Amino acid sequence: MKKIYLFILCLSAIAAGCYKDKGNYDYVDVPAPVMSGLDSVYHVMSGDSLIVAPVITLNSGPNDYSCEWKINVPERATTDDYFTRDLRIVYGLGAARYTVLLKVTDNNTGQKYYYDFIISGQTAFTRGSLVLSGDAGSTSLSFIKPDGTLQADIYEAINKTVLPGGPRQIVQVRNQFYMNQITQYWLTFGGNEGGVLIDANTLGKVRSLKENFYQPMAAARADYFLRNLNGTTTAIINDQLFMGTFETAPFGSYYGFFGVAVNGEYKLAPQLLQELTENGQAVSHFLGFDKEKQRFVRFLPGTYLDTTYTVFDSAFVPKDLGMDLLYMEKFSDNDIYAFCDSLGKTMQLRFGLNWRDGRQQFNAREMKKFKGDSLVTATTKWAVSPVGVFYFSGNGKIYRFNPLNEEIRELNAAFGGKDITLLKIEQNGNVLVVGVEGELHILDTSVGHFGDLIRKTTGIPGSPTDIFIRE
Secondary structure, three states: OHHHHHHHHHHHHHHHHHOOOOOOOOOOOOOOOEEEOOOOEEEEEOOOEEEEOOEEEOOOOOOOEEEEEEEEEHHHOEEEEEOOOOEEEEOOOOOOEEEEEEEEEEOOOOOEEEEEEEEEEEOOOOOEEEEEEEOOOEEEEEEEOOOOOEEOOHHHHHHOOOEEOOEEEEEEEEEOOOOOOEEEEEEEEOOOOOEEEEEOOOOOEEEEOHHHEOOOOOOOOEEEEEEOOEOOEEEEEOOEEEEEOOOOOOOOOOOOOEOOOOOOOOOEOOOOEEEEOOOOOOEEEEEEEEOOOOEEEEEEOOEEEEOOOEEEOOOOOOOOOOOEEEEEEEEEOOEEEEEEEEOOEEEEEEEEEEOHHHOOEEEEEEEEEOOOHHHOOOOOOEEEEOOOEEEEEEOOEEEEEEOOOOEEEEOOOOOOOOOOOEEEEEHHHOEEEEEEOOEEEEEEOOOOOOOEEEEEEEOOOOEEEEEEEEO
16 A cells, blocks of 8 residues: 555656646846946036936837936935936035935836936035134134135125124034034134134024023133034033033034033133044043143043042142143143143143043153243244144244254244234144234145245235135
């Protein structure tokens, strides 16, 4: 009986193997459309026409196809969609790079094909230099075009108002984790008005500094602004430390607003150093200087830690310095310099910090009289180059100071005895921007050069205090 069953199973297997497969396996490989005239990047000015008209040739039969264009607009968390064969629009987005997906549907077969490219939006202010200048009476914002043409008082011309006096800083707003585009600028100035936020593409006013608080401030004196990587700002306002909020979406209405000051009894000098975490994504700590108690103080983001650090070495006493801070900057956490005034004498301090991950070490390594003490004046400006040298001004001249060998060298450029009101390093130390009343000087400070004049711009309203070069 078992043999009979086995015989039947074998016959069934043979019959199944002989069954004729009636499926249709006559597949036809249709080549993709031939695409021409589609560039990888389109540069367009805001307000101009943008036309993208590629030539598409199908290989499946009649040239019957349809197109869908999807422009990704991350600041609105949406896409702008168009359903025409050619993309023909008036460009109204900002000065940013927008990715575009083109979907081509072959109406003969229903097959879809995908292509991508980039729209690089620009405005009249995408490339050039913003210059903040003025005097005690008013602040001016001017724009220098790439060809050197000066548009003086551009803020007043666009916004039909004059800014208060005492120009201080231009601070870009750029979220490196979201779009990584310059979207706005803070312009800060003296008095209780403090500053104004403007649109980077149009230079139109967004809101005042006093309006950038959850509870509007009666007075907001902008002492010092520091840009954060996430598109917010850390600021010293009214001698107190404020942190821009980042709890909402980057395009939210209140992103970057200020709440209350970091709680504590301190009055900060108008300078602040920050150190990032190991991954470079956030701030680990801040170093400030209490100008009233004359000591270095420590902050975590949102928390005042006063002088809760342990001092190593004994060149000076950072918790009770007994001097006024003139300028401080760092090359690394282990190589920080501060220049201080001690009863009219300029002192040079060098120290290191180890504050990451809860560590509390302050290495007070060196203190001595600054070799350029006789050149420092009440209006001296300072700048530091990433190549490890300082620049400072005095009596209408600029000097280069190398802290390693203490060499001080006067730069070649002359400024007619005018007081220096701006020093700023650009292009990784290869260029030094100098401002004097009515003028901007661009100096060559690359290897082997000591301040040779590259170009000069005249007609600046008042005295320049800051510049932002956008290339």
